[in-house]
Amino acid sequence: MKPTTPETKLSRFVAELDWDDLPPRVQDRVVEIWADAVANALAGRSAANTAAVEGLATALCGPGDSTVVGGGTLAPTGAALLNGYQITAFTMCDVYRPALCHVTPEVVPAVLAVAEAGDVSGRDLLTAIAAGLEVTTRLGLGVDYPVFRARGWHAPGVIGTIGAAMAAARALGLDAAGVCAAMGLGGSQAAGTFAALGTPAVKFHQARGAVSGLWAARFAAGGLGGAENILTHTDGGLLTTYAGGGRPGHITRQLGERWELEQISLRRWAAASSLQSLVAALLSVPADDLRPSDLVGVDVALPPTSYAMCGDMGWDDELSAMQSARYVTTVVLHDRQCWIEQFTADRRSDVPLAQFARARVSVDVGAGLPPSGVGLRITRRSGSPLVVHRDGAPGEPAEPLTRETIREKLAAVGGGSLDEVVFGVAGRSAAEVAAALRATPSSATAGRS
Structure with a gap:
């Protein structure tokens, strides 16, 4: 790998990241974003289209041992697809406003599917999620969003896919070259436009982003690499093609010193x-x-x-x-x-x-x-x-949701019994956390069309 490219810097950052590298306030924020994602996934069990997505995931992917939050198990791809859909189903997941990107529906399912299948600690589960959140939000800075948006692109399926790929690669313990390969494979699957707004396809972008991230990491772990310069290549690089060159310097500026994931907003209510x-x-x-x-x-x-x-x-x-x-x-x-x-x-x-x-x-x-x-x-x-x-809403960086509010959100959808597991994930194994997630049924009220 070339030592000074944005791709190389990001890959090394992800591969070498340790939970203790995050300042305590950032660790707390990652745990809260993770807990919010679990609450949203539990809520999504009763969304109007979840049964159809679950049926498709089962038919296409078959049974398996990977956790569906609030819903048993499926094959890894099916679980990633369904968890991604559930997190975004009720339109109350996170949003990174500078790029209008929902991040957890891509990152969390890909990491969970990998982590529970291996000997991964809760700390490493959180570290991988933190890596995915940070990469995705920094890519949001790099795409020069007004230019990116003017071309019709919808960020979750584009930059979220790459963030999910790198996060899952971190959960697999890949080295910097392996993480870079996963990034390249994630970028090869980056897609989704605003033509989908108002249709179920806008949720598909996010669920598919989780699957693409999972596949990219698994393919990279198997030795099947992608482009080393998927962001900056002059012929088809993501920044070149999607954003007229973008702002590559913004992606790695103060990397590991300033945490862009702190700019992720959480939603208090089930609305856009x-x-x-x-x-x-x-x-x-x-x-x-x-x-x-x-x-x-x-x-x-x-x-x-x-x-x-x-x-x-x-x-x-x-x-x-x-x-x-x-x-x-x-x-x-x-x-x-x-x-x-x-x-x-x-x-x-x-x-x-x-x-x-x-x-x-x-x-x-x-x-x-x-x-x-x-x-x-x-x-x-x-x-x-x-x-x-x-001027703004509760849940934004200037007015973040309190941990108590997130706990209330979790309890409102039947996840009250998960409180200690979800907020104490750093002291458990990923497999233990996953077992609790799949054994907890949602109590959210169904909203059928």
Whole structure:
């Protein structure tokens, strides 16, 4: 390997990374991101399309000993596919906002499938996850996101695949050359565009990213390498082809000193990442001031990117409802909650709710709003209009979810008994952790379309 390329620097960083290399605050953050991913995977067991994905994973991959969170075992590829889907199924997993990339649905399933099959400690499980989170977010810096996005690319299936590949390679204990080979093989499978927005395919990008990462690491371990310069090659390198050259220097700047994974946001509610500030703004107003029968209209202002994804979205199915600014506004006003139960088929088909959403909620672009901000103007029959503004959402780096909130999220989907295992993973083996994950059924309310 050439000593000074971004690929070489990343590969050595991943191969040599040890849990003790992470500062205590970063270790805590990795554990919290991992715990949030487990909670989301448990919740995803009851999502509308999970049964279909599980059926396909079983038919295509067959039985095996790899853990499905909350659901027994499958062959490694099937387990990675299903776990990746479950983590993202209810639209409440993490997001790295600078590249609009969900990271854990790719990284965690690939690492879990590898780690539980070998003699891997909980510390090494967490180290591999940390490596995947850090690589993926740094690649998000490197792709020069405005250029990358203008070409239509959807980050999870592109940079998430590479992060998953390198993370799984770390879990396998590969050396720097092996990690670099996995990176190359991951890049050879990098794909997914925004044409999928609003369809189940947007979730497929992430689940497939986990599978591709698993395959890349296993192929690399078997001696089947990929391009050593998959990022920077002038003829087909990821940065060259997907981002007009990108910003390669950003990928390794202060590598191991500044932890980009700390910029990952976690979601408190089951709704699009672009609508988390909207939910927070609505719930910040006392219920007595927001009686739906007293409301004449609710004007929602979203920043341009959020509006493009959520402003005109309907709510015909579970996924679109979670991405619909009008529906989320309406159901939160009526229920004072934004959880799985708010997106069931029965709730979405409620006639008065739909009438309110169509007649009394308007959504437009808000000039000058920060990227995850929101503005509300609520007109009431009694009392003066209410104006509410938020610059960001709970769960973002400036307002991170507390560990207690993450514990509450885990408990809400039936994972309360997992608390000691999930938060104490560093003191256990990966196999022990995996056994607990597959033996814990989800208690999330089903949301069938």
